[in-house]
Amino acid sequence: MSHSDSESAYFNNYPPPKALPKHESLAKSFIEYHVEADRRLVLVTSGGTTVPLENQTVRFIDNFSAGTRGATSAEYFLEQGYAVIFLHRQFSLLPYSRHYSHSTNCFLDFMDEGPPNDSNNSGHGPIVVRNEYQTEMRDVLRKYKYAKQNNRLLLIPYTTVSEYLFELRMLAKCMKPLGPNALFYLAAAVSDFFIPRDRMAEHKIQSSEIPPEFSNEEAVGSDDIYTGGFERKQPTSSKKLVINLDPVPKFLHQLVDGWSPEGSMIVSFKLETDPNLLVYKAQTALQRYAHHLVVGNLLSTRKWEVVFVTPEAPYERWIRVPKSRRSKSISGDEDQVGLAEAAKRQSEHPAVAATDAEEPPQDGDGHFGSREGTEIESLIIPELVKLHSKMIDKFHQQ
Numbered sequence: 001m002s003h004s005d006s007e008s009a010y011f012n013n014y015p016p017p018k019a020l021p022k023h024e025s026l027a028k029s030f031i032e033y034h035v036e037a038d039r040r041l042v043l044v045t046s047g048g049t050t051v052p053l054e055n056q057t058v059r060f061i062d063n064f065s066a067g068t069r070g071a072t073s074a075e076y077f078l079e080q081g082y083a084v085i086f087l088h089r090q091f092s093l094l095p096y097s098r099h100y101s102h103s104t105n106c107f108l109d110f111m112d113e114g115p116p117n118d119s120n121n122s123g124h125g126p127i128v129v130r131n132e133y134q135t136e137m138r139d140v141l142r143k144y145k146y147a148k149q150n151n152r153l154l155l156i157p158y159t160t161v162s163e164y165l166f167e168l169r170m171l172a173k174c175m176k177p178l179g180p181n182a183l184f185y186l187a188a189a190v191s192d193f194f195i196p197r198d199r200m201a202e203h204k205i206q207s208s209e210i211p212p213e214f215s216n217e218e219a220v221g222s223d224d225i226y227t228g229g230f231e232r233k234q235p236t237s238s239k240k241l242v243i244n245l246d247p248v249p250k251f252l253h254q255l256v257d258g259w260s261p262e263g264s265m266i267v268s269f270k271l272e273t274d275p276n277l278l279v280y281k282a283q284t285a286l287q288r289y290a291h292h293l294v295v296g297n298l299l300s301t302r303k304w305e306v307v308f309v310t311p312e313a314p315y316e317r318w319i320r321v322p323k324s325r326r327s328k329s330i331s332g333d334e335d336q337v338g339l340a341e342a343a344k345r346q347s348e349h350p351a352v353a354a355t356d357a358e359e360p361p362q363d364g365d366g367h368f369g370s371r372e373g374t375e376i377e378s379l380i381i382p383e384l385v386k387l388h389s390k391m392i393d394k395f396h397q398q
């Protein structure tokens, strides 16, 4: 099946999200406004996608992504003068509010009740921001207000993988008038697998036998839900659930070859957990889709290092937060920083011992950041903006 056949098959199989027409009209006027200002515009995708198991969805498959990369990157793009369409998983982190919405950074911890205001004798004091947070919160608030008042940020939510794909296609097509001023920054963690609609249960999948008179389920065959009959253990009254997923068609082809504006820049992300695979997988994605940049990252080190894999020299470039400025992370593993680069060098030159890749020279001083250390997005975005500028210049010279 050709890419466009599998595109049509996918989109014909699913109804578009209800909010799509509303999002389209918001996106069109946002884009028109920035086309008139000759401003660059980036579509940032962020957060995970769900894969529903039932049409009337009670259960779904999800992934780990909280949307930190996307929300943080959006702020640095805004700082660089870009307008941002933020296509995000509903209820994942958002630019600016992300500073106060983590479970570890509960917004209530930033506030106090001031002394009671005697004039109205209520005994209640005004709610105030605690002294130690005034400077940082003022800074975040000002940036947020600036983005809002100047129409620089458009938030578009999605939940399921199919909603994400419908919204991505619609937004990319709406962005055509931007030409080379358009940038795609695809940081969302999109599921690679889904259940085609014709195999999806309509109602909540039952975990125990239902008397035949109640069972009118046709969409899920008895092969897809089985009771563990092949096992030695006596079957219990509870059923096992065997889920049969299809691969999601690779829409990056369509984005590169059809949906996106001529001359636009397309940046995708590649996440791996195995340091030996990271660069190889990023290179493979770049060759397969023939776009402009793959940003590779490992789950365990993604807050401190990424690799830029490009079709032109230097082909592979590591960006790292210097050791002294790394934020603490409960889920991350700092000992793994440098391992993917060392693995790559080892595979190229097996006789040469891996060198310490901990502290390569950094461009810029990485002074952007928060109270938790330097955010790696403060290093990624300025580098991307340079690459985007080069592409825009090249386009205009043609």
Ligand code: PAZ
Pocket: 047, 064, 065, 066, 067, 068, 069, 070, 186, 187, 188, 189, 190, 269, 270, 271, 272, 297, 302
């Ligand atoms: O959302 P987050 O900050 O927790 O994670 C970011 C990320 C790892 C999802 C992103 O950097 C990424 O690699 N996205 C693409 C994942 C992939 O499809 O391979």
